[in-house]
Amino acid sequence: MNTTPFTGADTELAELDGTHLLRVTPEGGDHRAWFTANAEALRAAMYEHAAVMVKASGLTEDAQLAQIAETVGGRTLEYNERSTPRSRVTGKVYTSTEYPKDQSIPQHNESAYSRNWPHNVFFYCALAAATGGETPVADSAAVLEALPAQLVRRFEEKGVLYTRTYRTGMGLSWQEGFQSDDKGYVESYCADQDIETEWDGDVLRTRQRRPAVLAHPVTGRRVWFNQAHLFHVAALPEAVREGLLEICGEDGLPRNAYYGDGTPITADEIATVLGVYEERTLAEPWRTGDLLMIDNLLTSHGRRPFTGDRKVVVAMTRREAA
Numbered sequence: 557m558n559t560t561p562f563t564g565a566d567t568e569l570a571e572l573d574g575t576h577l578l579r580v581t582p583e584g585g586d587h588r589a590w591f592t593a594n595a596e597a598l599r600a601a602m603y604e605h606a607a608v609m610v611k612a613s614g615l616t617e618d619a620q621l622a623q624i625a626e627t628v629g630g631r632t633l634e635y636n637e638r639s640t641p642r643s644r645v646t647g648k649v650y651t652s653t654e655y656p657k658d659q660s661i662p663q664h665n666e667s668a669y670s671r672n673w674p675h676n677v678f679f680y681c682a683l684a685a686a687t688g689g690e691t692p693v694a695d696s697a698a699v700l701e702a703l704p705a706q707l708v709r710r711f712e713e714k715g716v717l718y719t720r721t722y723r724t725g726m727g728l729s730w731q732e733g734f735q736s737d738d739k740g741y742v743e744s745y746c747a748d749q750d751i752e753t754e755w756d757g758d759v760l761r762t763r764q765r766r767p768a769v770l771a772h773p774v775t776g777r778r779v780w781f782n783q784a785h786l787f788h789v790a791a792l793p794e795a796v797r798e799g800l801l802e803i804c805g806e807d808g809l810p811r812n813a814y815y816g817d818g819t820p821i822t823a824d825e826i827a828t829v830l831g832v833y834e835e836r837t838l839a840e841p842w843r844t845g846d847l848l849m850i851d852n853l854l855t856s857h858g859r860r861p862f863t864g865d866r867k868v869v870v871a872m873t874r875r876e877a878a
């Protein structure tokens with residue numbers, strides 16, 4: 557693919573086992589004019605390298621992230637069909653996942669369990685942590701290539717079955733997951749998205765089958781694109797897993813993953829997937845003012861633990877015609 561050149565910026569490529577991150581440092585001046593002039597170059601760089609970090613982006617307000625995301629990525633999305641806690645900051649700009657600072661967030665492609673996954677995700681670092689808190693990336697095509705062929709074949713043939721139990725006080729409630737208090741709306745959304753539902757009073761169980769591997773609509777690259785390793789009960793720390801299984805039973809876990817035909821994915825298979833991600837993960841330190849933009853199909857992202865205060869906000873986009 558031909559890379560469109562940037563104007564008014566220095567670029568530098570970081571690479572690790574097939575994962576790329578292009579650092580772009582604008583020369584300064586009017587940041588909106590720079591993003592507008594370089595929108596095509598940024599899109600081309602995301603197709604080529606999957607992840608682009610604009611250092612010292614010139615953004616000073618959270619709301620500006622939505623403007624940049626629209627200029628570069630297209631229509632900004634609401635965070636619907638949620639799987640993690642996030643809060644709206646302003647408009648369609650949200651906090652990144654609000655997990656305790658001493659925990660990592662494993663690599664994942666945003667909303668891969670949903671049909672409405674974003675094409676691009678834009679992260680703006682409004683405040684860098686004292687230590688840690690990187691948002692690592694791992695190339696989804698490199699991950700696919702590195703996984704054992706038999707495992708990929710099984711996942712590709714069967715797909716992934718995501719199961720969820722929404723209840724208040726353990727994981728997300730259905731009201732938070734679907735951003736509505738209206739059971740009728742949730743029913744029609746789920747029917748429309750091929751999500752099976754089962755109500756038990758105010759507890760909602762859902763099941764949805766989704767592919768494990770996709771082809772990128774523009775580059776054609778085949779990518780590992782699922783959240784089986786995030787949803788699977790084996791991904792939880794042992795004490796949490798044992799506790800949850802005792803309280804909820806396997807059928808009532810806040811979330812879990814199986815092969816698409818309902819057969820179990822083993823803990824060893826999940827460990828293999830997590831190991832392959834780990835080896836291909838590139839973590840660029842944040843400085844306040846940096847902006848990371850990713851192609852959500854071509855790369856996963858996660859979060860490293862951190863100390864001190866940290867604020868990273870997110871905007872997600874979809875291109876109309878892809």
Ligand SMILES: O=C(O)CCC(=O)C(=O)O
Pocket residue numbers: 651652653661666679689690691857858859868870
């Ligand atoms: O806070 C971050 O850097 C990213 C968190 C994350 O993985 C997410 O919000 O999906």
